[in-house]
Amino acid sequence: RAAAGQARDCAAPLCFHLDSALVGTLIGRGGAKIKELEDSSGSRIKVTRGTYESEVKIFGSTDVQNKAKMLIDNLITSSGQNYVRGKTLDVMKPENNPKKPVINWASLRENRAKYESMKWAGLPPIEKNFYKESSRTASMSQEEVELWRKENNDITCDDLKEGEKRCIPNPVCKFEDVFEHYPDIMANIRKVGFQKPTPIQSQAWPIILQGIDLIGIAQTGTGKTLAYLMPGFIHLTSQPISKDQRGGPGMLVLAPTRELALQVEAECSKYAYKGIKSICVYGGGDRKGQIDMVTKGVDIVIATPGRLNDLQMNNFINLKSITYLANEADRMLDMGFEPQIMKILIDVRPDRQTVMTSATWPDGVRRLAKSYLKNPMIVYVGTLDLA
Numbered sequence: 001r002a003a004a005g006q007a008r009d010c011a012a013p014l015c016f017h018l019d020s021a022l023v024g025t026l027i028g029r030g031g032a033k034i035k036e037l038e039d040s041s042g043s044r045i046k047v048t049r050g051t052y053e054s055e056v057k058i059f060g061s062t063d064v065q066n067k068a069k070m071l072i073d074n075l076i077t078s079s080g081q082n083y084v085r086g087k088t089l090d091v092m093k094p095e096n097n098p099k100k101p102v103i104n105w106a107s108l109r110e111n112r113a114k115y116e117s118m119k120w121a122g123l124p125p126i127e128k129n130f131y132k133e134s135s136r137t138a139s140m141s142q143e144e145v146e147l148w149r150k151e152n153n154d155i156t157c158d159d160l161k162e163g164e165k166r167c168i169p170n171p172v173c174k175f176e177d178v179f180e181h182y183p184d185i186m187a188n189i190r191k192v193g194f195q196k197p198t199p200i201q202s203q204a205w206p207i208i209l210q211g212i213d214l215i216g217i218a219q220t221g222t223g224k225t226l227a228y229l230m231p232g233f234i235h236l237t238s239q240p241i242s243k244d245q246r247g248g249p250g251m252l253v254l255a256p257t258r259e260l261a262l263q264v265e266a267e268c269s270k271y272a273y274k275g276i277k278s279i280c281v282y283g284g285g286d287r288k289g290q291i292d293m294v295t296k297g298v299d300i301v302i303a304t305p306g307r308l309n310d311l312q313m314n315n316f317i318n319l320k321s322i323t324y325l326a327n328e329a330d331r332m333l334d335m336g337f338e339p340q341i342m343k344i345l346i347d348v349r350p351d352r353q354t355v356m357t358s359a360t361w362p363d364g365v366r367r368l369a370k371s372y373l374k375n376p377m378i379v380y381v382g383t384l385d386l387a
Contacts, residue, residue, distance in 0.1 A: 013046075013057040014065040020054045022076060023047060033075070036313065041068035066111040078342035120349055124241045126323045128211025128353050130234050133169070134177040137206070140170045148173070152199040153222075153381045160215075161375035168377065169206035172197060178205045182234060188271045198223035203379045205231060208355060213373040216357040218381035220330075225267050228253075228326040228355040233273040235324045235353065236299055243299055248321030252348070253302040254341065256331040258282040264302045264328070276300060283307045291316050305332075305340035312347060319347040329358040329365050338368060345372050 018026065027034045027047065034045055043060035045068060056072070058065045140148070148171055149155040157168045172178040174196060179185045197205070200218040207214050208231040218224055236243075236250045243250065255261040265280035278300035281290045285307070294301070294317050301308070301317070311317045325348060332341065354373050358365050361380070369376070 011060070011062050011065060013059050014069060015055060015057050016069075017053045018047075018056050018076075020050055020052055023049055023054050025075065026056070026072065037068060037071050037075070041071055043068040045072075063111065074342065074346060075339075078339045120320075123320065123349055124239075124245070126349075126351060126353070127239055128235070129209070130211075130231075130238055131169075131178075131206055131209035132181055133206070134172070134180065136174075137170050137172050137177045145170050149203070152202065153218075155199055155203055156380040157203060158378050160378055166212075166377075169203075169210065171199075171202040172205055173202065178209065179230070184273055185230060185233065185271075188273065192270070198227075200224055200379065200381045201227045201230075203381075204228070204355075207377050207379070208353075209234065211353055213354045213376035214356070215369050215373065215376050215378040216355065216381075217359070217361045217378065218357070219359050222381060224328075224357040225264055226271075228357065229264075229267055229271065231355075232300070232324050232326065233271070233276060236276060237274050239323065246321045248318035249294075249298050249301045250321060251300040251324040251326070252308075252319070252322045253300065253326045253328065254308070254332075254344070255302060255304060255328045256335050256337060258284060258304060260328055260330075261302050261304055268300055268302070278302060281307045281311065283310075305337040305344065308344055309340045312344060319344065320349060322348045323352050325352050325354045327354070327356045329356050329368065330360070333364040333368065341368070342371070 025033070026037075028036070034047070037043075038045055041060070041064055043058050043064045046057045046059070048055040048057075058068045060068065149157070152171075155171075159165045159168060175186060175189050175194070178197075179189070199222070200216055201223050204214055204216050204227040208228065214228075216224055216227055232251050239246070239250065253261075253264050255264055261280050261282050265278055268276070268278040276299045277297070279290065279293045279298045280302045281294065282304040283306045287307075287310075290307070291311065294311060303311075308317070312319060327341070332338065354376075356369050356373060356376075
């Protein structure tokens with residue numbers, strides 16, 4: 001307890017109230033979550049449970065307290081609940097101070113921004129725009145584009161960027177229109193025998209290859225996986241640094257189930273591109289074997305959230321190197337994976353490119369998309385009534 005005593009001498013404890021219903025979320029099973037928060041922040045956290053509201057005290061230096069509070073904020077927010085029955089955080093005066101202190105929110109925000117800046121300092125820049133529009137695609141008139149979208153499963157597109165809207169790229173009607181400058185990809189496509197892109201691929205590829213975040217809504221079996229994998233291959237192999245300098249995987253695919261994760265991994269292997277290595281990690285598999293493969297170095301990790309959380313918490317995988325993230329969102333919320341996803345994203349650089357696919361578009365998936373995509377475009381294939 002010596003370390004805790006030293007931390008207590010650094011600054012008065014930071015105290016706040018928490019709805020007692022959230023104490024279990026904060027503490028975790030067997031105290032695992034609160035211990036993780038303490039280890040991650042270097043603080044000591046004490047919880048005094050009450051009937052309706054519980055008191056939380058964070059001991060440590062000011063920076064340590066702010067870091068711990070930020071982690072708790074993220075944890076509570078990811079659970080979809082508020083601190084005290086819809087109220088905001090109520091920071092209390094230290095017990096030895098007769099006056100309630102004024103909360104310097106500007107300072108807290110500054111400290112959080114400073115911590116975030118330090119966390120991502122030194123990372124290499126990301127290249128995202130690799131699209132070279134073919135003359136055939138560029139020459140399509142607005143009427144031709146609208147007719148093509150209508151005849152190809154009634155595609156609807158929108159730009160979700162706030163403020164001035166961007167032009168939705170024209171769809172690509174042939175593989176050559178998008179991959180002409182990538183002969184290895186074209187060779188793989190010819191080998192498999194595909195004749196033309198599926199509707200979701202035709203509209204998604206020009207958007208993703210411009211470096212724009214994308215939400216792709218289409219039914220299962222419509223080619224959503226290749227819609228993000230092909231651009232992901234180009235993204236990985238076109239970065240300004242080599243994969244040896246990257247320090248970890250460059251692409252992450254999150255899938256809700258082992259079966260779907262294995263399907264994505266099979267697609268990666270089928271369209272092998274420039275020696276890219278992929279691995280599938282999932283609960284119930286050979287954990288030691290998965291750890292061995294991850295630590296030896298891979299380019300693409302396809303993972304279920306639970307197993308990835310395990311590897312992440314035990315420092316077997318570096319997620320800071322991820323620059324391209326894809327999320328197969330189907331069933332993620334139904335299976336309760338939202339907290340794990342938000343924890344994963346804490347360690348993925350915020351300027352990454354993100355693609356989310358789903359067969360449906362209910363309110364929960366919309367909220368999830370809004371929380372971690374930046375200024376995305378959205379492509380619906382088929383009816384808009386996909387709740």
